[in-house]
Amino acid sequence: MSEERVTIRLAQAHDYQFDVDFGPGIAALRADEPAPLGQGAGPSPVQLLAAAVGNCLADSLLFALRKYKQQPEPISAEVTAEIGRNAEGRLRVLAMQVTLTLGVPAEALQHLERVLTQFEAFCTVTQSVGAGIDITVSVLDAHGARLK
Numbered sequence: 001m002s003e004e005r006v007t008i009r010l011a012q013a014h015d016y017q018f019d020v021d022f023g024p025g026i027a028a029l030r031a032d033e034p035a036p037l038g039q040g041a042g043p044s045p046v047q048l049l050a051a052a053v054g055n056c057l058a059d060s061l062l063f064a065l066r067k068y069k070q071q072p073e074p075i076s077a078e079v080t081a082e083i084g085r086n087a088e089g090r091l092r093v094l095a096m097q098v099t100l101t102l103g104v105p106a107e108a109l110q111h112l113e114r115v116l117t118q119f120e121a122f123c124t125v126t127q128s129v130g131a132g133i134d135i136t137v138s139v140l141d142a143h144g145a146r147l148k
Contacts, residue, residue, distance in 0.1 A: 007023070016032055016039075053125055055125075057119075064115040064122070071104070076103075077100050077101075078099045093133050098137045105141050116148045
């Protein structure tokens with residue numbers, strides 16, 4: 001990925017609902033806080049953060065495997081964000097657990113061990129967020145065998 005700037009725009013629609021504009025050619029998204037603060041009319045900021053981490057890791061794993069001309073599809077990701085209070089009593093994302101699942105059995109893929117040791121280092125979002133939030137990553141194959 002080249003060095004660039006990414007700009008998004010948010011406009012308040014109602015109370016805690018914000019329309020997120022990602023730019024030309026990309027569908028807008030409505031974000032909202034869950035009740036009781038908001039109405040839960042869209043993903044919350046924590047959900048958007050978790051989605052960004054999971055999406056980036058899945059992309060990185062797919063890219064790394066495709067470099068070796070492997071076909072791991074369909075890859076899925078599940079991200080759990082642990083929310084709790086910090087020392088000042090303020091709500092924070094304390095940790096995230098990410099489980100990536102390959103769409104094929106491990107034995108169908110070559111160079112898997114090498115990919116599993118490297119793919120996280122190339123994930124822009126996770127490496128950035130991980131500087132402040134503990135992120136644990138697991139990888140399973142299509143049979144549920146834990147590979148990482």
